[in-house]
Amino acid sequence: MRLPALAVTALLVAALPATALASPNTPAPPNTVAPQNTLAAAESGLHYLQSATNGLNASASASPVPLRRPKGNEDRQQWNVVGDTLQEGGRCLGRSGDQAVLLACDSADARWEVVADGASRVLKVPGQNRYLTTEGEQARVGTRRDTWFLNPVSPTRVAVPQDGSRRLDQVTFLTAHNAYANGVDGGFAPPFVNLAPNQARGVEQQLADGVRAFQLDIHQTPDGAILCHNSCTLVSGPVALNVDLRRLVDFLGRNPSEVVTVFLEDYVSVDVLRAELAKVPGLANVLFRPDQAGVRQNGWPTLDALRASGKRLLIFSDEPGRDSLGAMFQPDWTVENYWSMGAGVGSSDWSCYSRWSTPLTRTEPGFTPLFVMNHFRDVPFTGTATSDNGKLADRARRFCEPAARKTPNYLAVDHYHLGNALSAVAELSRDRFQASTR
Incomplete structure (x- = not known):
């Protein structure tokens, strides 16, 4: 079914009744749109036009129109939906041959038909079988039927259920980047001195302070899987993975309502990891296995369901082939933005784009990957971390x-205790982003 006006399709969810927004897992009916009379009161507004193919946004920063990493409006990524046009700065997204270009808004080549395609949209040349497409980092026009997301700059937000009724994908957890690199629990960096620690408090204190997820680097040595930064050579007093895992398992034993997650940057063999996990008493009693719990078919469990089962520790690895150990291959279960915001001082890059080959927008029928948002620099200077952590919620919501x-x-x-990162966790836990095309 086709809509005559881009504004009608782009603002579909904005005009839906509240009951239709109550369930974020309810998929849009394929190739259908709501009757036009339900959208009569919809208003035009600012949107990002994001490629479903690569997660990049169309930008009016140049003509022909490039695709850029999502970055707010710093390079003119916000388009005003007016009738059947997308406007920015007095010009409109249009076409010239096979190129997507900026045109005068009264040009016939600046008008688009919009076709619903499940949760996304297809921008079609009126009266032709030609579409807005992607080619690398360029917006193009061709016969391939690419799909796009029209994300409102001021999106709809939906309230989350009460604590125990929330699914795991409806919760936000404070996460310590390189949690082991703290200079308190033991050495982590060569040679001998622990330069530029990512954290200033040990793992036990991190747990007490509200950290509920831990990013850990493990390297293979004759002593097993050891927590080190880049290399364990010449590290004084390094800590083994099993030591920190015992801390987490013991914490869960003392706190039956808590859920903890571990992300492994994994440089060890399967056999070494297996031996290391076997050293942790009680691990099997608390380890949650999403592959065995039907998560991909039924979605993530609620917090109450995890508590009732006692399975409240999740372990992910960035290396495949560890699933049989209970360390899930992370790209199968999560999406994650690129890790670096830039150097340790100076301006930072707040754009959010995928660390992996799959886009941040990836979903599957009945299953939403968990979203890991990295927010730290190349070098963890405390002054910079204080400033960055104070802007955490702002970056999350705007970018x-x-x-x-x-x-x-x-x-x-980094340095979660500076800049009050827990306040960002609380803010993002009050409600959840609801995309207009979802």
Whole structure:
């Protein structure tokens, strides 16, 4: 079914009744749109036009129109939906041959038909079988039927259920980047001195302070899987993975309502990891296995369901082939933005784009990957971390949520105790991003 006006399709969810927004897992009916009379009161507004193919946004910063990493409006990514046009700065998204260009808004080549395609939209040349497409980092026009997301700059937000009724993908957790690199629990960096720690408090204190997810680097040595930064050579007093895992398992034993997650940057063999996990008493009693719990078919469990089962520890690895150990291959279960915001001092890059080959917007029928939002620099200077952590919620809402079309489940920071990162967790836990095309 086709709509005559871009504004009608782009603002579909804005005009839906509240009951239709109550369930974020309810998929849009394929190739259908709501009757036009339900959208009569819809208003035009600012949107990002994001490619479903690569997660990049169309930008009016140049003509022909490029695709850029989502970055707010710093390079003119916000388009005003007016009738059947997308306007920016007095010009409109249009076409010239096979190129997407900026044109005068009264040009016939600046008008688009919009076709619903499940949760996304197809921008079609009126009266022709030609569409707005992607070619690398360029917006083009061709016969391939590419799909796009129209994400409102001021999106709809939906309230989350009460604590126990929330699914795991409706919760946001404070996450310590390189949690082991703290200079308190033991050595982590060569040679001998622990330069530029990512955290200033040990793992036990991190747990007490509200950290609920831990990013850990493990390296293979004759002593097993050891927590080190880049290399364990010449590290004084390094800590083994099993030591920190015992801390987490013991914490869960003392706190039966808590849920903890571990993300492994994994440089060890399967056999070494297996031996290391076997050293942790009680691990099997608390380890949650999403592959065995039907998560991909039924979605994530609620917090109450996890508590009732006692399975409240999730372990992910960035290396495949560990699933049989209970360390899930992370790209199968999460999406994650690129880790670096830039150097340790100076201006930072707040754009949010995928660390992996799959886009941040990836979803599957009945299953939403958990979203890991990295928010730290190349070098963890405390002054910079203090400033960055104070802006965590702002970056999440203005840049990362529109890029991923979901609220982060994990906020990963350096020096979590500076800049009040927990306030960002609380803010993002009050409600969740609801994309208009979802």
